[in-house]
Structure formats: structure tokens, C-alpha cells
Amino acid sequence: MKIINKADRPSLRRSVDQGTVEQRKSVQSIIQEVKENGDEAVRRFTEQFDGxxxxxxRVTKEEFDEAYDSMDGEFITILEEAAANIRSFHEKQLPTSWFDTSSDGTMLGQKITPIDAAGVYVxxxxxxxxxxxxxxxxPAQVAGVERIVMVTPPGEDGKVPAGVLVSARILGVSDVFKIGGAQAVAALAYGTESISPVDKITGPGNVYVALAKREVFGDVDIDMIAGPSEIAVLADDTARPREIASDLLSQAEHDARSSSVLVTTSEHLAEQVQEEVESQLQQLPRERIARQSVEDYGMILLCDTWQEAIDAINEIAPEHxxxxxxxxxxxxxxIKHAGAIFLGPYSSEPVGDYFAGPNHVLPTNGTARFSSPLNVDDFLKKSSVISYSGEALQQNVDKIARFARLEGLEGHARAVESRKERWT
Structure with missing residues (x-):
């Protein structure tokens, strides 16, 4: 992991991966095939891409039972506790409808309604x-979504990992399908004989999943176009190098394109973390992936002042x-731009990934500059409610009509003016 000074640092903003022309064409072709041929196309692509x-x-009850029976009871308890923490956090996000009545009898408000169906890609x-x-x-359940469909790629044995199925069972979700890739996104968006279409698709995946979500957006909603995982650590000389290095590698092991960045004002810490990263890499089971990530996207940025370090963080707008x-x-x-912020030495990033409660589906590629973590609001719609009183319209009809004519919309003006006869 290279140590870079202010004068030598590259741009800290990562661009969104748009995929190659060939990848985009492949995704478009897959989506069209699924739209036209439904389950048959999904079955064919699953054989082609997943072998x-x-x-x-569809995952059967017997497969759910087998997964549950194979899992250690203590781990199931851990999963249940994590789920409870996550639910508790998201319940605090739940907004309510509101209505406001004025003295002239007008009522204005906002009605909050969950979407009907969500598709989750794992x-x-x-x-x-x-x-x-x-x-x-x-968060979809907290919002009140009635139908939730989960898709996930099958393994070489045609099965879904036990932990994934047990987690779904803990949440009471049984509509689970062994489908991955662009074909899964297409099936959720447009439906097949086995899967009814949904209104929103969430969840990360590889570049083909991301491109497919981009293609179907507009026909359905999506959460975001997720890029490779990112972590930035902002640290001074009170931080412990061993802990910093392990936190950086926690994200580097995700993907060879993951980004791990330390921003610090301490040259001594920078040098020690550099040594620790190399030492710990050699002990990491996913060393090949993590090493590639560190070499291509890892960085230790040495800043002169703490404000300069914070400015660098805001430029990166990191996921974690x-x-x-x-x-x-x-x-x-x-700190203006970050998906999730972990404060203090005991708030290691995996605490948020698994157990604390906040959502770990976070904006990547610098999109934390304008977007937020997945949350309950993502599964809700807000409808404006307007009940104008006769008194209010009588007072404002000429203003509204004049506004409409200013925009050249005579029909709008006449629509409100047609009520004038009520007062004559």
C-alpha cells in the first residue's frame, strides 16, 4: 500500500463503472430474452452462466428445512439477534402521514403508502x-411491503447457501428463487411464469447485475447502482496500526476492485500501517483478492493538517x-459526505456490516455526495393530499388563473374559473 503526499496524490473521486459495450449489449439481450420467453430463458441462462x-x-420447503437443520443453533441465535437490532434501527426511520387544516377550511397533507412488491437480489x-x-x-418489511421476492445465484450443486436460506426463514420470507445475474433482474422487473413482477429491485451484485438494474430502471425503481466496496479511515497518531490495517483489509478482501484508503496526518502511523497491511495480507485466506485490491486501489494519504485530511475525506465521499x-x-x-460513519476505535466497520443495526447497503463511487444508505423511505411512496375549501378558492381563483395564463395554459385557467358560478 503506497504512502502518498498531498503534492503527489491523484484524484480521489472514483468514476461509476459503466461496463463495456459488449457487457451492455449482453445484458440488453438477456433482458429481452427473459421478457419474451420467461422461465425458459431464465432456465437456459442459469445453465449457461451458473452451470x-x-x-x-423456486426454493422448496424441504430445502429451507435442510438448511435450518444443518446450521449450528448458536449461529441461528446470532442471526436472530442481528435481525432484531437491524429491525429496531429501521423502525425508528418510519415516517407518518400528516394533515394540516387552515382556518378557511382547506386541508393539505401527505399520505405515506408502501410499495406493493419488492425484489431483493442477494x-x-x-x-x-x-x-x-x-x-x-x-426495511421493506418495516415499511409495510406486502410481497417480497428474493433471488440469489445457485451454487454448483444447485443449492443456496444455508445461511442465506436460514436468514430468509427468520424473516418469514419464502418466495426465494435460485436465479442470479441479469436474468434475475429481468425476471423481477418483468415477471415470468414463476415470478410476478415487482415495483422495486434492491441489492448489490456484479457488473452484469448493476447494468441490468440500470436497464430496467424506469419500468421499476432500483435502490442504486452499487460499485465495489470502499473504506476510508481518518486517523491521527492515537490510532493503533494493527487495528487500522485489519479494518482496511476487511474491505479489500471483498473484491479485487475494492478501495481501501487511510487518510492521516501522522507519518509514523502511515509507515506502521503500511507494514501491518503487508504482514496481515500474508495471513489472510483471501490474500489474492485483497492484495490485488490493495495494489490497485489502496492508498495511504499523508496530509499536513487535520482540516486537509477532512477535506480529502469529503472529496472521496466513501461508502464506509x-x-x-x-x-x-x-x-x-x-464530515459532509459518507455512506456510514464509524466513530471511535471500537466501531470497526464489520460492526455495521452485521450487527449494530444501520443498513450496510450504502452509496459507492462517491455517490454519497448526493445519496443515502438503503432505508425504510426507499420502500415508501408519498402522495400529496389537497382538499381546497370554497372560501380558499374564491380568494385565490384569479391569482391561480393569472399564473396559468402566464405559462400559456388557458385550459388550466378556465378550469379554476369554471367554479366562479358557484359564488354568483
């Missing part, structure tokens, strides 16, 4: 992610930000 020919993609591939089940489904310094809460007000 599994499935008679039916990634597979190099690892299994029970936490993604919780983070995507729980750890602030490990003396008095971290004093720096919180100056």
Missing part, C-alpha cells in the same frame, strides 16, 4: 451473504468511513 440445470428455480459467487438478506428485506482519533465527535460536524 446448473434446474427443473424449477449476491453469490465468491462468498455467501446472509447479512444482505437482512439489510434489504427488513472510520474516524479514529482523539475526540472523533468533534470532527463529525465537518
Amino acid at each position: 446448473v440445470l434446474l427443473e424449477s428455480p 449476491p453469490g459467487g465468491t462468498a455467501a451473504y446472509p447479512s444482505s438478506v437482512f439489510m434489504n428485506i427488513i 468511513l472510520e474516524v479514529i482519533c482523539e475526540g472523533p465527535f468533534q470532527s463529525l460536524a465537518k
